[in-house]
Structure formats: structure tokens, C-alpha cells
Amino acid sequence: MLAEGPKTTKQLSLGLKGRPSGYAQIYSYLRLLQDCRLIYKKGKLWYIEDDVKKILPSILDPKTLKLYLAGTSTALKVLQSLPFQFPYLLSAGHYWNGKFRLPRELKFASEIFVDSGAQQFYRYFNGLDYPYSAIEYVDFAVNLGANLIATLDLPLDILTPRGLDVKAGLKKTVDYGVNIYEYAEKLGISNKVVPVLQGFDDASQWLECLDLYKDHGIQSDIWGIGSLCMTKSIKLVSSVIQQLRNELEEKKLHVFGLALNALKKVFKFIDSFDTSAWVYWAKMDGAVFVWDPLRKRFIQLQARDGKRYDTLSLMRINIQAIFSMVEDLNICKNA
DNA sequence: AAAGCTATTAGGGCATGGTA
DNA sequence: TACCATGCCCTAATAGCTTT
Numbered sequence: 001m002l003a004e005g006p007k008t009t010k011q012l013s014l015g016l017k018g019r020p021s022g023y024a025q026i027y028s029y030l031r032l033l034q035d036c037r038l039i040y041k042k043g044k045l046w047y048i049e050d051d052v053k054k055i056l057p058s059i060l061d062p063k064t065l066k067l068y069l070a071g072t073s074t075a076l077k078v079l080q081s082l083p084f085q086f087p088y089l090l091s092a093g094h095y096w097n098g099k100f101r102l103p104r105e106l107k108f109a110s111e112i113f114v115d116s117g118a119q120q121f122y123r124y125f126n127g128l129d130y131p132y133s134a135i136e137y138v139d140f141a142v143n144l145g146a147n148l149i150a151t152l153d154l155p156l157d158i159l160t161p162r163g164l165d166v167k168a169g170l171k172k173t174v175d176y177g178v179n180i181y182e183y184a185e186k187l188g189i190s191n192k193v194v195p196v197l198q199g200f201d202d203a204s205q206w207l208e209c210l211d212l213y214k215d216h217g218i219q220s221d222i223w224g225i226g227s228l229c230m231t232k233s234i235k236l237v238s239s240v241i242q243q244l245r246n247e248l249e250e251k252k253l254h255v256f257g258l259a260l261n262a263l264k265k266v267f268k269f270i271d272s273f274d275t276s277a278w279v280y281w282a283k284m285d286g287a288v289f290v291w292d293p294l295r296k297r298f299i300q301l302q303a304r305d306g307k308r309y310d311t312l313s314l315m316r317i318n319i320q321a322i323f324s325m326v327e328d329l330n331i332c333k334n335a
Numbered sequence: 336a337a338a339g340c341t342a343t344t345a346g347g348g349c350a351t352g353g354t355a
Numbered sequence: 356t357a358c359c360a361t362g363c364c365c366t367a368a369t370a371g372c373t374t375t
Binding site: 008009027028 | 341
């Protein structure tokens with residue numbers, strides 16, 4: 001309450017308790033805060049100390065980088081074997097085979113973010129059309145208990161090199177978004193919809209995509225950033241994210257499939273990301289990664305001669321490494 | 336006089352740790 | 356295991372002060 005402006009003890013006690021008898025308690029707490037140099041009093045009014053005011057937002061609402069783990073088949077088994085819960089990014093495309101089949105055993109997920117999964121199965125596209133409708137997709141997400149649902153989008157990073165015009169791709173992406181949003185609104189769950197922004201090779205395209213959404217009256221507290229998962233250009237990633245952050249100052253940003261070396265550059269500007277990197281490292285060369293918090297990098301280790309470890313174990317260990325990276329970045333984010 | 340403020344006290348709830 | 360003492364935190368109540 002004090003963050004909103006100076007207040008008298010009476011105002012604070014009424015606001016906190018709703019009745020004046022709490023006055024004495026509130027007053028003694030205020031005195032305590034005063035002793036700690038967190039607040040001070042001038043006349044009848046209490047004020048927050050200036051330096052406290054500066055860090056207050058990060059105390060009340062700490063910036064946390066949220067990681068959604070992604071993975072299917074073998075990797076999913078690893079996720080199921082972990083002794084704790086964590087946010088999970090589910091790729092809807094993996095559950096489509098003519099119709100949607102509900103996944104079983106998602107107990108490990110503390111929350112579920114459903115993604116269109118176009119990257120994995122764009123080869124099934126009929127032209128620019130998803131094989132399933134917005135309604136089928138949203139119903140599927142609702143049935144499996146999704147907390148967040150990404151709009152169906154066109155992965156321009158894949159489709160543009162195959163001849164899709166950028167402007168046409170953006171328009172189609174937003175059309176999909178509008179469909180999803182309208183149906184979700186009918187179900188009363190539009191707050192779960194995460195509109196996904198697309199682009200190809202310049203940040204202006206993502207901003208244009210945002211404008212298109214806004215033209216259609218689409219608002220959201222969380223925005224998704226797509227089309228960045230294949231790029232090798234950290235410069236592009238960082239310019240897209242920074243410009244969107246400027247444009248959507250108060251909103252949450254989720255980046256799909258962010259490369260970890262790019263994450264290092266942009267973690268301060270985003271709220272969440274997802275990765276399945278831990279799967280590939282373990283599969284590709286049996287490497288285990290260890291986060292080096294001083295140099296903000298992964299050290300890549302392989303077993304000594306004569307030692308071999310199974311992929312599942314390596315995956316589990318790499319998940320731990322990713323978590324330790326996120327934990328470390330979160331410290332930096334609030335420092 | 337009324338409103339605002341300060342200091343003190345009593346007692347409930349709860350965790351802890353000792354004892355029978 | 357049951358019981359009790361202790362200390363801590365919290366809240367309510369209130370006496371008595373100062374400011375408006």
C-alpha cells in the first residue's frame with residue numbers, strides 16, 4: 001500500500017484490517033520497519049525509503065525465468081522418472097494421428113503448456129493448413145488439462161525458405177490465432193491462450209505480427225515468440241526479443257525453442273522458455289553438461305575410457321544441469 | 336473534545352524439549 | 356506416550372499521552 005504513496009497509520013490499518021482495532025499492531029509493525037530503515041515518517045505520513053522503493057518491485061514480484069521442459073518418447077520416460085514436478089511444454093503434433101490421442105501420465109507436470117508443434121510435423125501440412133482445426137486443437141488442450149495454449153502458428157523459419165511469402169505467413173498465423181482465440185473465448189478460457197508472434201529474418205516482422213494481432217483486438221498477458229528455434233543468429237534473436245520487450249513492457253514473454261547460447265544474451269528480457277536440448281546432448285555424444293556459473297557456460301564432459309553410461313541416466317543429469325543454469329540466471333536476473 | 340499516537344499488559348496458539 | 360514448562364509470536368485491549 002505504501003508503494004502507492006504516503007499514507008497515515010490510520011489509512012494503513014483500515015486498509016489492512018478493515019477495522020480500526022488493528023491500529024496498535026499496525027503501528028508497532030510500522031515502527032519496526034522504521035527501525036530497519038525501510039520506511040520513515042514525516043508528520044503523520046509514512047513513506048518508503050527511496051532505495052527500498054527502487055528494489056521493491058523485485059521483492060514483491062521477483063523476476064523469475066521459468067523453464068518448460070519438452071520431450072517425447074524416451075525423453076518423456078525420463079521426465080516421468082524425475083522425483084519432482086516441473087513445467088512441461090507439450091507438443092500437440094506428437095499426439096495427432098488422424099485424430100488427437102490424449103497423453104497419459106503427465107503427473108510430473110506442475111503445469112502444462114500446449115504448443116502446436118508445427119516444427120516437428122510441418123511435413124504433414126496440406127499447403128499452409130494444419131491437419132487439425134482450431135476447435136480440435138483447443139479441445140485436445142482443454143481435455144488434457146492445459147494451463148496455457150499456444151496459438152497455431154506457421155513456422156516461418158522453416159516455410160519461408162520453401163517459398164512462403166513472409167507477409168502471407170504472418171497473416172495466416174494471425175488468422176489462426178484469431179480462430180483459436182474466438183473459440184477459447186466461447187469456452188471462457190481465453191486467458192489461457194498465448195498468441196505466438198512470428199517473423200523470418202528481421203525484428204520488424206515480429207512487430208508487424210504483433211500489430212496484426214492487435215488489429216484483430218487480441219490482447220494477452222503472455223506472448224509467445226516463435227520462428228527463432230532454428231536460427232543460428234544470436235544477433236537476430238536478441239534484437240527480436242529486445243524490441244518485443246520494449247513494445248510489450250508489462251507483458252510476459254515466452255520464447256519457443258530458444259538456443260542456450262542465445263539464452264545467455266536475452267534471459268533478462270524474457271519470462272520463460274522451453275528446451276529439449278538436454279535430450280540431444282545425451283543422445284548425440286553421450287555428453288554430460290555442467291553449468292559454469294562464473295563464465296555462464298556449459299562445460300561438456302564425457303566419460304573416461306572404459307566407462308559408459310546409459311542415455312536415460314545422462315538425460316536425467318543434463319536436466320539437473322539445465323535447472324542449475326536457470327537457478328543461476330535467476331540470481332543474475334534479480335541482482 | 337476528538338482524533339491520533341505510544342507503551343504496556345494479558346492471554347491464546349504453537350513448537351520445542353524435558354520429564355515421568 | 357502423555358504431560359508439562361518454556362519461550363516465542365501474535366493479537367486484543369487499554370491506559371495515558373500528544374496533536375488538531
